[in-house]
Amino acid sequence: MKFEDVYSRRTADKLTQEQAAEILGVSVRTVRRWEDRFEADGAEGLYDRRLGKLANNRVPTDTVIVYFPSNWVFPGACPFSWSFSPLTAMSATK
Structure with missing residues (x-):
């Protein structure tokens, strides 16, 4: 199930964060972070922010x-x- 589907059920008070976390296979804290990012930036906020960035521990x-x-x-x-x-x-x- 996609996050947007679970989020719409969460906003309709049909699911708790714990139930959403179980459906998505992530922790409750991750659901909370994803919800905050989704509310702030929409679907764009859910993309991995690490993509395209260089590692901090790389040797020049x-x-x-x-x-x-x-x-x-x-x-x-x-x-x-x-x-x-x-x-x-x-x-x-x-």
Whole structure:
């Protein structure tokens, strides 16, 4: 059920905040926050405010220095799926 449907039932005094929270699968505090945002800004107020914002704990790119030895292999574009190739390491020592 959409929030707007639950909200219309809440404003008609057919549901309590506890019942609305149970229907929506969120806490009572979240229902209260959503209701306040909906009353202040309408449906636009319910959109996630974090979208499009950068994380507060991110490291600035100009302070990051990355060194990858030549014997590391990166399959695909993801640098997190690297592996050490012993064949490359052996050929580098010859």
